Amino acid sequence: MNLLDVVLILPLAGFLLLLFLPREREQTIRRVALGFALLTFVLSLGLAVGYRGAGEFAFVTDKPWIRSPEIRYHVALDGLSLWLVLLTTLLTPVGILVSWNYISRRVKEFYALFLLLEFGLIGVFVALDLILFYVFWEVSLVPMYFLIGVWGHERRIYAAVKFFLFTMAGSVLMLAAIIYLYTYAGTFDYVELLRLQAAGNLAFRRGEELLLFLGFFIAFAIKVPLFPLHTWLPDAHVEAPTAGSVMLASVMLKMGCYGLLRFLLPLFPQASRECAPWIVGLAIAGIIYGALVALVQPNMKKLVAYTSVSHLGFVVLGIFTFSQLGADGAVYQMINHGISTGALFVLVGFLYERKHSLEIADYGGVATPAPNLAAVFMITALASAGLPTLNNFVGEYLVLQGTAQVNFRWAVLAATGVILAAGYMLWLYQRVFFGPAPESVREHVYDLKRREWAAMLPLVALMVWLGTASETFLPAIRQTNAWILERARTSGEVRVQLSMPREEAKP
Amino acid sequence: MKPSFVPTAAEFLRLSPEILLVLAGTLVLVLEGITGGRRGRELGRLCLAALWAALIASVAASRQPGLAFSGLVSADEFAGFFRVVVIAGGLLVALFSGPYLRRESAERGEYYALLLYSVAGQCLMASAAELIILFIALETSSIASYVLAGYLRADRRANEAAVKYFLLGSFASAFLLYGVALVYGAAGSTWLVEIRAALARPPVAATPLVGAAAAFLFVGFAFKVSAAPFQIWAPDVYQGAPAPVAAFLSAGPKAAAFAGLLRVFMTAFEPVSANWEDIVWISALATMIIGNFAALLQSNIKRLLAYSSIAHAGYVMVAVAAHSSIGTAAAMFYLAAYVFMNVGAFAVVSYFARQGERYVQVDDLAGLAWKQPAVAALLSLFLLSLIGVPLTGGFFGKFYVFKAALEAGLVWLTVLGLLNSAVAAYYYLRILVVMYMREPAEAASDLTPPTAPVQAALWASAVATLLLGIFPSAVLEYASQAARLAP
Numbered sequence: 001m002n003l004l005d006v007v008l009i010l011p012l013a014g015f016l017l018l019l020f021l022p023r024e025r026e027q028t029i030r031r032v033a034l035g036f037a038l039l040t041f042v043l044s045l046g047l048a049v050g051y052r053g054a055g056e057f058a059f060v061t062d063k064p065w066i067r068s069p070e071i072r073y074h075v076a077l078d079g080l081s082l083w084l085v086l087l088t089t090l091l092t093p094v095g096i097l098v099s100w101n102y103i104s105r106r107v108k109e110f111y112a113l114f115l116l117l118e119f120g121l122i123g124v125f126v127a128l129d130l131i132l133f134y135v136f137w138e139v140s141l142v143p144m145y146f147l148i149g150v151w152g153h154e155r156r157i158y159a160a161v162k163f164f165l166f167t168m169a170g171s172v173l174m175l176a177a178i179i180y181l182y183t184y185a186g187t188f189d190y191v192e193l194l195r196l197q198a199a200g201n202l203a204f205r206r207g208e209e210l211l212l213f214l215g216f217f218i219a220f221a222i223k224v225p226l227f228p229l230h231t232w233l234p235d236a237h238v239e240a241p242t243a244g245s246v247m248l249a250s251v252m253l254k255m256g257c258y259g260l261l262r263f264l265l266p267l268f269p270q271a272s273r274e275c276a277p278w279i280v281g282l283a284i285a286g287i288i289y290g291a292l293v294a295l296v297q298p299n300m301k302k303l304v305a306y307t308s309v310s311h312l313g314f315v316v317l318g319i320f321t322f323s324q325l326g327a328d329g330a331v332y333q334m335i336n337h338g339i340s341t342g343a344l345f346v347l348v349g350f351l352y353e354r355k356h357s358l359e360i361a362d363y364g365g366v367a368t369p370a371p372n373l374a375a376v377f378m379i380t381a382l383a384s385a386g387l388p389t390l391n392n393f394v395g396e397y398l399v400l401q402g403t404a405q406v407n408f409r410w411a412v413l414a415a416t417g418v419i420l421a422a423g424y425m426l427w428l429y430q431r432v433f434f435g436p437a438p439e440s441v442r443e444h445v446y447d448l449k450r451r452e453w454a455a456m457l458p459l460v461a462l463m464v465w466l467g468t469a470s471e472t473f474l475p476a477i478r479q480t481n482a483w484i485l486e487r488a489r490t491s492g493e494v495r496v497q498l499s500m501p502r503e504e505a506k507p
Numbered sequence: 508m509k510p511s512f513v514p515t516a517a518e519f520l521r522l523s524p525e526i527l528l529v530l531a532g533t534l535v536l537v538l539e540g541i542t543g544g545r546r547g548r549e550l551g552r553l554c555l556a557a558l559w560a561a562l563i564a565s566v567a568a569s570r571q572p573g574l575a576f577s578g579l580v581s582a583d584e585f586a587g588f589f590r591v592v593v594i595a596g597g598l599l600v601a602l603f604s605g606p607y608l609r610r611e612s613a614e615r616g617e618y619y620a621l622l623l624y625s626v627a628g629q630c631l632m633a634s635a636a637e638l639i640i641l642f643i644a645l646e647t648s649s650i651a652s653y654v655l656a657g658y659l660r661a662d663r664r665a666n667e668a669a670v671k672y673f674l675l676g677s678f679a680s681a682f683l684l685y686g687v688a689l690v691y692g693a694a695g696s697t698w699l700v701e702i703r704a705a706l707a708r709p710p711v712a713a714t715p716l717v718g719a720a721a722a723f724l725f726v727g728f729a730f731k732v733s734a735a736p737f738q739i740w741a742p743d744v745y746q747g748a749p750a751p752v753a754a755f756l757s758a759g760p761k762a763a764a765f766a767g768l769l770r771v772f773m774t775a776f777e778p779v780s781a782n783w784e785d786i787v788w789i790s791a792l793a794t795m796i797i798g799n800f801a802a803l804l805q806s807n808i809k810r811l812l813a814y815s816s817i818a819h820a821g822y823v824m825v826a827v828a829a830h831s832s833i834g835t836a837a838a839m840f841y842l843a844a845y846v847f848m849n850v851g852a853f854a855v856v857s858y859f860a861r862q863g864e865r866y867v868q869v870d871d872l873a874g875l876a877w878k879q880p881a882v883a884a885l886l887s888l889f890l891l892s893l894i895g896v897p898l899t900g901g902f903f904g905k906f907y908v909f910k911a912a913l914e915a916g917l918v919w920l921t922v923l924g925l926l927n928s929a930v931a932a933y934y935y936l937r938i939l940v941v942m943y944m945r946e947p948a949e950a951a952s953d954l955t956p957p958t959a960p961v962q963a964a965l966w967a968s969a970v971a972t973l974l975l976g977i978f979p980s981a982v983l984e985y986a987s988q989a990a991r992l993a994p
Contacts, residue, residue, distance in 0.1 A: 067980045068987065069910065106877070135897035142896060149944045157944050161936055168932045172925035179910045
């Protein structure tokens, strides 16, 4: 059992422990949950320190779980999963901190499910056996369903069921594809599959590869979510409690992006390349559509939700350029989006806790009674809009640079998303924080409290760190992407193609 | 087969579960008469003891696999597996029947006697190696369950259920018997292995009698497992029958009928498999679709679970359609998981229904999670397992079933089946929504915690569901071995 196993199992242990605590002792429950989350985070820092893989998997544990068919408990880290695991372990304590007073009913169940969610999410990012991956994928679904459905806002039940059914519809297709792949390869093990493929023992007929590709792709695209499969997202994000929105936006959406890079590109390189123009088209459509819809939202949470559709479009765009810069930018953008959108949801949640409204029109002049809140919101909004020296800029820049190398027109279209981002973010800021403060705002809105500072400070610090010292994070990402792209470009066929042909490039 | 009329000790051992169950059932009836019907509770305990004994006997019998009683009975691993499954189902039902019957002031020995006879019939169905014995076993199980369905004599719904079940069931049995007769006409034997040998000769296999016989037998079994288009009785019967009886009907008889179906079609009709494979997968698809889509519209939880059990029969049919030893093993595993999760769900329903089954609407469960968190959590586990969420038995059931189907090349059946299971998620989620996301209603408020036997049944089902979901290897390997060895 290595450090990664401990990081994975701790939240599960916390979940089980919470189940046995008496429900009346709410404060104890909160502290225990926070304790487990913080401990997990601290230990996961050890993963970053100990990770020095050169495109190899680190912290590998590979044990048999089920004998026939052979399913293994095979978990490991590489440059792609490392930061996503850290993102998860960071945002879980943040989520617990922001729920401290907000969640006052059914406290025990909330925190238990929250830790179960963390377990599922970490598992998704480290599983290297396809069935194990699927197990974690579904395990993370159940607690989120309850978090939305029990502790959400008015239309929570609709949102929760929609979220579950969308994901389920995608994931059953993925399960079919996984099993079908098994009938071909005789293994569920990712590393083994790659080995078979490298040796040329995993050649599909053309139509078959496309079907397998689609089985995985639809599941991931729903989760990302890629336009036009995004319709569950605004509902789920808006109706979820703050901590739920944070985990949804910051981590769960990354499950789809992660899947694209980890499984889709290396395992089905040819189909990935062939479908790339279509997918890029959808990604760019999502970037522009999400931004435009965000621009006209009267509801803050919904606005932030639609910015996710836009930002995640960049991630998918970066991945399907098959360029090193684009893929690095995509991964970087996953982390950025996790931090800045997570922070936005936290801040919107703070406003909601104070005034019990999510409508922009109910606010105004918040900067007067709450200057610190306003300042933090400003930094976050600017980060989200892609201001240089803050995190999103780096990711978006890399994606656009990578895209421009492949196809300049794509880059131009995608860049409009950045411009629109400045528009919706600054306009939101102006309407909420400036102008005359209505009576109700002056009365109810107070400034950040200590606990709220504790939740926000690490996020703000990371925005600056990610924005100014990207070389802390990029080398690991670069190494991993390099070998993924190497496979995506060359394996599976003889025709080697280093960039997308121009003729196909119309999105 | 062997002309020895004096069975050996080993042969008695091979039939010991059935012998034990029938003797215990008769003993219960006799004691019932002697005590004048006032000792229902004690007779219930006797019934539980008998079931435990039969469970142990089944395990012991499967250690000594072989034929018994002139080759009429085959106590192999396949039989052993199904015996354990149906007896476990019977045990769980017997556990939570007691509190239910006491609530209805109807706890009498005859209930337990009928239960024991029915389980005995199911065990025999799993081990029959000859069609007449199979028919007798089926009838033993069925007739006892017809009576059980109408056990609450004063209840009109139960009466309707019993009559409907009896009439339709008799038709199905007649079809089956007719099929047996036709097989005998074509193949000149009622022994499964001999029929196989006969059908392996092309002139015999080509006679129209064989096709008709297979079709009639299929109708008989399809009725018992509630596969489309013979599923119509199930919702009415499950809804009308007392909740524990509905639980019982959805578990044991279905598993046993699948055992019979698998054995007959994988053994006797194996040589003509090309002729029935299509029918099986069409039936599987129709069963899944009818079950799942009809369940979407139900507001009565017993009826909902009835349609859900139809849908699950469809999934098992997919495994039958795969027509391989992997498929057979998958069907066996699925049925084992299904019995536990479904009986568990019904146990909650029967606990929650209260006197006269007042609360059997889905909406009645509103807020149960905040009044009885443990019960709600257990029901959630069973429902998640029915959906097929990982780490529950239901997931690996579906996984193995669809893996077998894909390996048999049934790609579209698999895709449609899996999409079906996504549809199914909706109606199971509705129950979760009501339990967790609505404020407690009247029905949940004045609920007393479950009594010890109900608790035991719930926890046992939950532990089995989780074990099958986390460590499925042992059961699956046993099933695979049994499926390979079955004649």
